[in-house]
Amino acid sequence: MKRLLLLIFTLVIFINARAQMPGMPGMGGGAKKTSVTGRITAVILDSVTKAPIDYATISLINAGNNKSVNGGVTDPKGKITLQNVSPDTYKLMIGFMGYKTKSITITTTPSKPDNNIGTIYISSTENTLADVQIQGTKAIIENKVDRMVYNAEADGTNAGGDATDVMRKVPMLSVDANGDVQLRGAAVRVLINGKPSGTMASSVADALKMIPAEQIKSVEVITSPSAKYDAEGSGGIINIITKKSNAQGVSGSINASAGTRQNNGAFNLTAKTGRLSVNTSLGTNLAYAQNSQTSFVTNTQYNDGTFNNLSQDGFSKWSRNGYNGSLGLDYDFNAYNNISSNVKFNHFSNGGPGASVYNISNNAGNIIANNISDMDMTFNNMDWNVDYKKTSKKEGEEFTISGQLSTGRTPTSFSNTIYNTFYPNGHETLSSNTGRNNEYTAQTDYTYPFSKTTTLEVGAKGIFREIKSEYANTASPDFNYGQDIASAYGVLSFDLTKKIKFKGGLRAEYTNISFNTLSGDTQKNDYLNLFPSAILSKTLKGNGTLKLSYNRRMQRPSLSYLNPFRNESNQFNVMQGNPYLNPELSDNFELGYSTFIKGSIINASVFYRRTSDIIESSISPLRGDTTKTSYINVGTSQTYGFNIFASYNPKPKWTLMTNFSGTTYSITNSQTNINTGTYFNFNWFVRSAYGFGKGYNFEVFNVITSKKRTYQGVTDPFYIYGASIKKDLFHKKGSIGVNVLNPFTKNLHIKTVNNSSDATGTVYQSTNIYYPLRSFGVNFSYSFGKLKFTEKKKIKNDDAKQDQQQQGGGMGGIQQ
Known part of the structure; x- marks a missing residue:
């Protein structure tokens, strides 16, 4: 009952334009965390050859709730820099095909927001079959509270195809002979980066053929959309996330x-x-x-x-x-x-x-x-x-x-x-x-x-x-x-x-x-x-x-x-x-x-x-x-x-x-x-x-x-x-x-x-x-x-x- 009253109270505040951001009167002016952010830097090398690992996948996971908060890939010198990291305790996950997935616990503080980890060595997976199987599979499919995520960028076989080819690999989706997509036998709403597309409105099949597979980061299958989403789509929502750059x-x-x-x-x-x-x-x-x-x-x-x-x-x-x-x-x-x-x-x-x-x-x-x-x-x-x-x-x-x-x-x-x-x-x-x-x-x-x-x-x-x-x-x-x-x-x-x-x-x-x-x-x-x-x-x-x-x-x-x-x-x-x-x-x-x-x-x-x-x-x-x-x-x-x-x-x-x-x-x-x-x-x-x-x-x-x-x-x-x-x-x-x-x-x-x-x-x-x-x-x-x-x-x-x-x-x- 307390949470229901809280929800109603907050909605009333929002509708009357009183839910202000910090610096404005209202609920946003409560206790806040520090505004300091920093960066985490590391270099990933092969443990035997000492050669840099190019394109290793790096994920920064909050140690408190196991949620991914940042990530990227290494450059040709094996270097990775993660920007805008709030002070907290994290797990740094390093993964690359043919190598053991490695996890390192790191901490940043308001007084020391930057953390230069230095060199991290990762080793081959020749004798660690079980570990490779688990980590590789988890990287391709993720289950979240309201959706399943297929990480297309983690699937090397997608190269050279288009979005239709990717859709055929996504759990719960079916693609018919004409390229139209259904989710568990019902029509769905297809979005690109959370937005509608005029091309999708004319022909979903043609629109999907225009998107190279290499442009797709992930595909979200939302079978149970929350009230935040428009109510359209009896089968659910498909959201195609494309790759974007945020690096200098x-x-x-x-x-x-x-x-x-x-x-x-x-x-x-x-x-x-x-x-x-x-x-x-x-x-x-x-x-x-x-x-x-x-x-x-x-x-x-x-x-x-x-x-x-x-x-x-x-x-x-x-x-x-x-x-x-x-x-x-x-x-x-x-x-x-x-x-x-x-x-x-x-x-x-x-x-x-x-x-x-x-x-x-x-x-x-x-x-x-x-x-x-x-x-x-x-x-x-x-x-x-x-x-x-x-x-x-x-x-x-x-x-x-x-x-x-x-x-x-x-x-x-x-x-x-x-x-x-x-x-x-x-x-x-x-x-x-x-x-x-x-x-x-x-x-x-x-x-x-x-x-x-x-x-x-x-x-x-x-x-x-x-x-x-x-x-x-x-x-x-x-x-x-x-x-x-x-x-x-x-x-x-x-x-x-x-x-x-x-x-x-x-x-x-x-x-x-x-x-x-x-x-x-x-x-x-x-x-x-x-x-x-x-x-x-x-x-x-x-x-x-x-x-x-x-x-x-x-x-x-x-x-x-x-x-x-x-x-x-x-x-x-x-x-x-x-x-x-x-x-x-x-x-x-x-x-x-x-x-x-x-x-x-x-x-x-x-x-x-x-x-x-x-x-x-x-x-x-x-x-x-x-x-x-x-x-x-x-x-x-x-x-x-x-x-x-x-x-x-x-x-x-x-x-x-x-x-x-x-x-x-x-x-x-x-x-x-x-x-x-x-x-x-x-x-x-x-x-x-x-x-x-x-x-x-x-x-x-x-x-x-x-x-x-x-x-x-x-x-x-x-x-x-x-x-x-x-x-x-x-x-x-x-x-x-x-x-x-x-x-x-x-x-x-x-x-x-x-x-x-x-x-x-x-x-x-x-x-x-x-x-x-x-x-x-x-x-x-x-x-x-x-x-x-x-x-x-x-x-x-x-x-x-x-x-x-x-x-x-x-x-x-x-x-x-």
């Missing part, structure tokens, strides 16, 4: 890959002098249509005693070309005040020609037609953010103000020319749509530690979206959509005992929506939701952890779901959004266990999720032999699931890893009260990586999925397999490698069957897509300078359901 001088990296499916390039550069840091990046992705994607679709309709059967056999040659870039500035006014700004831009262009043959059968006879088509979908986006952070003499106290502007423009156009007995010279249909998106965000957060074990976090946020979808070659009015969201949260974390920790909070979100219908009328909708969250974590004997959590989440439909623009790129299967969709609401319960056993890591969890107003695509008769695909609120689902992740090192340089996720699918329609029955879906990932010595690393992996159920149909299972080999160059500053994907299978066959029956008629649709997946490629990477990684709080707009079915763009250019 210049550092950067160059990455390039070429293959039969795609060609990537990326360049990153960071320069810091004194208090100013500048970073920039450029990237490109070129995927030309060297192979055709073929498809075969059968539609059968029954309507008022009439019969229509449509068979469509076609191919398309699509290209995907894109580039992105960013420029960031970071300036420290002093030890307690920092301001940073970053501008990002993205451009993608997708599309190409295609052709189809139609065979239409009905009560009147048969008609054969040929169609020549062309499609172009382009996405342009710019994100600009400004962030101010103020810390204090009290360790852990922090106040931030952030603002972000996002603008997007997405033109989409298509043409169809049909030839049949009625149009021997061809009949052409043209249509285009341009989506414009302006989004403004303001956010403030405040963290106050009452003690080492009790911390309060409060904050407020506003998101203001203005969307316009402009139509051409149609009499329909332009679609205007406005969405404003105001939210506030409070989270309290404390230790119940030395081994039991609690983190709980409450978030309130108010949403106001207005849009115009095709008839020109204006519709409005608003709703207020409360989102509680709670996590209870207990440390067990033998490095084990047990977690129990609950949270409520929401999935607002993204604007690609809502846009009523009629996409007739396939004139026999029209696609159209539904602006009347309600958001999904889900309640999530999870019990998880993780442990380290003799060099192996095991993480297991079971969960239950109840979701109302599930949003799914829906097919229905439109006219004659034509169907319409849109989105509807199907009903309520109850999902049970589990996840098992395991990693094992049979030898110091050999890693085996597997992840198996299983979920049930069951939906009860809210209108008919008919249940689909219960089905079981699973995703299985297996990986083996081996280091041969002399810089050679080999990896093979396999992904297997089960059938995927929806309310109206089912998609058949598929599997993906691949291998790569990499050679380190230039004293591990560079690498060159080759990779292969599905070498013995030319096409990935994806079959989907849908059945629909309502008052307008009955539809049976069978779709077979043959996606050219087999590929071979080479890759090269080179890094220069030294990196010391830091993270800064950024705006997180995790509030809109993403269209997992989009490939290279959405309908009408609408994005979040």
